[in-house]
Amino acid sequence: MHEELDTVLVDFDEGTGIATLTLNRPDALNAMNAQMNEDIETGLALLDERDAEAEGVAVRVVVFEGTGDRAFSAGADITGFADRSPAAFDAHPMRDTVIEFPAPTIAKIHGYCLGGGLELALACDFRIASESSRFGFPEVDLGIIPGAGGVQYVSRLAGPAFATELAMTGEHVTAERADEEGIVNYAYPDDDLDGEVESFVETIAEKPPLAVRTIKDSGNVAVETDLHEGRKYDRRAFAPLLETEDHEEGARAFAEDDYEPEFKGK
Numbered sequence: 001m002h003e004e005l006d007t008v009l010v011d012f013d014e015g016t017g018i019a020t021l022t023l024n025r026p027d028a029l030n031a032m033n034a035q036m037n038e039d040i041e042t043g044l045a046l047l048d049e050r051d052a053e054a055e056g057v058a059v060r061v062v063v064f065e066g067t068g069d070r071a072f073s074a075g076a077d078i079t080g081f082a083d084r085s086p087a088a089f090d091a092h093p094m095r096d097t098v099i100e101f102p103a104p105t106i107a108k109i110h111g112y113c114l115g116g117g118l119e120l121a122l123a124c125d126f127r128i129a130s131e132s133s134r135f136g137f138p139e140v141d142l143g144i145i146p147g148a149g150g151v152q153y154v155s156r157l158a159g160p161a162f163a164t165e166l167a168m169t170g171e172h173v174t175a176e177r178a179d180e181e182g183i184v185n186y187a188y189p190d191d192d193l194d195g196e197v198e199s200f201v202e203t204i205a206e207k208p209p210l211a212v213r214t215i216k217d218s219g220n221v222a223v224e225t226d227l228h229e230g231r232k233y234d235r236r237a238f239a240p241l242l243e244t245e246d247h248e249e250g251a252r253a254f255a256e257d258d259y260e261p262e263f264k265g266k
């Protein structure tokens with residue numbers, strides 16, 4: 001599937017189950033306007049439809065990336081910000097849809113990753129960056145804050161000292177610093193980014209998808225609840241996986257040396 005929405009390209013490879021949502025406003029450094037928020041929702045809904053139509057699981061992994069060589073995204077589109085009413089600043093629920101999307105999500109980051117663009121990346125399960133990418137929350141200079149949970153998410157990944165430093169100074173930090181602080185999973189030399197993301201995506205796409213999706217949920221539960229509730233969630237989520245064909249397939253592959261498992265999300 002290849003769909004060209006106004007501001008987002010949606011690609012889905014039926015064979016591998018790998019989807020890519022490409023932010024496509026390169027002239028504005030992929031700044032996020034209302035249309036882009038809507039197009040991301042539409043793209044994910046199209047992928048949801050593929051899942052609904054499939055016998056098992058269709059969508060194994062979703063990659064978010066940006067077109068052009070300068071940015072993943074320079075954040076919310078600030079054109080005309082001065083004329084807007086406070087209600088227009090409300091963080092769009094699109095990032096909730098990303099967080100709740102059943103398949104794992106990866107932000108493949110190059111260039112600027114700022115403000116709402118960084119919050120989109122933080123809504124993904126993984127962030128893989130090129131060494132020349134730059135991260136920041138510039139909102140403070142507009143007299144506002146990252147409104148889609150940016151400080152909260154960076155606080156959980158790196159700690160509140162780094163989160164508030166980013167948001168209060170508005171300064172850009174290097175991928176190396178972002179990696180040291182733990183807000184990206186990996187920072188690779190620019191020329192290696194494509195290959196490294198591809199192999200990471202393939203690794204996850206080949207795993208049993210129902211287990212992968214349950215692990216994603218468990219990660220979300222871990223940041224949203226306490227340890228006691230989290231352990232209860234894991235115990236409840238574990239038992240149904242024992243009944244899946246994929247569990248049987250994995251157990252068979254473990255027992256038989258030459259057997260290549262094929263996981264179907266059933």
Ligand code: COA
Nearest residue numbers: 027028029031074075076077078079112114115116138139
């Ligand atoms: N919203 C709308 N347009 C944006 C944008 C944004 N957030 N960020 C960049 N652009 C546009 C610029 O207006 C410019 O358009 P033009 O070529 O039509 O003039 C184009 O993208 C290139 O940006 P430019 O500022 O010329 O590039 P630069 O290399 O000098 O600076 C940045 C790059 C990212 C440092 C700078 O664009 C910037 O600070 N952007 C705003 C970031 C921001 O505040 N985001 C959060 C908003 S809450």
